[in-house]
Amino acid sequence: MLSNSCRYGIRAIIYLASLPQTKGKTGIKQIAKDLELPTPFLAKILQQLAKQKILNSTKGPHGGFSLLKDSKNITLLDIVKTIDGEEIFTNCIIHNETCSSVDRSKKSCPVHDDFSRVRTDLIKLFRNKTIYDLVRTAKSEEIFI
Amino acid sequence: MLSNSCRYGIRAIIYLASLPQTKGKTGIKQIAKDLELPTPFLAKILQQLAKQKILNSTKGPHGGFSLLKDSKNITLLDIVKTIDGEEIFTNCIIHNETCSSVDRSKKSCPVHDDFSRVRTDLIKLFRNKTIYDLVRTAKSEEIFI
DNA sequence: AGAAAAAAATATTCTTATATCTTTTTTATG
């Protein structure tokens, strides 16, 4: 459903958000090591998130990544849109193109109505779930990312 | 969300189910042409469905494919399981492995509970939706597959 | 039996996502 890139991105942001406030930048190597993800691949992803002003990145000694926005203002939807785009929210489940909810000139498909209900729930979930929420849940349930 | 293979398979089955009862076998070329799908690729998919006893296939002159089961007894879930497997129903959205709803020994992930609600709805949809339903919907709304 | 039609099986190519490697740029610090 989500690409690896997107999942890695989400996990990295949860990771950064769960570090103590006092911690400044964190290097890519450290992040990749702790999350057991491929370093250069993760770097690419974090660069995309930095371009979208979700992350802050600084080069040079003591450089690294940190959250640019407050974790209460970063939703799963922000990350998914940045990395995977909006296709998963618009594409039909059985056709390649988008269904008529988006483009009214096209005839609908027979699964359309039922599926769009489920999809709407999914979008709501992504839109309402902030990184702050996730970190809180993770901490209260002693879950590691 | 679903692979191309799976979507093509679903469409082919809806296609076959919407043919008049009197029609016997339909050749792969005909199906591929009408649905505008790549012929040999679609053939592979229909072979999988034939192995799962969803379709009937016969070789030789006047051979082709037809439904083996009544369209009321074929659900979307049957097709999805056959072609894409069960991963989409078990995999976590942010981890690679399955979450703890399946394997209780693993710690859950922070999105788990919310996501599994949406996923359960999706599974219900796939399980309850029969090909017969889809053909009826398509006909009543003058939709083509 | 032989020819033709059709699916099955096999092998190959193409494309894209995933992953890695190398070089370049930036910046803090001695």
Place this chain on the structure above:
DNA sequence: CATAAAAAAGATATAAGAATATTTTTTTCT
């Protein structure tokens, strides 16, 4: 200013899904 640390950028490799091409098997019909 020189050096080193770190990310950015670019180029390259790998794997999987998607698509195509070719050969084989099965079956019907003459």
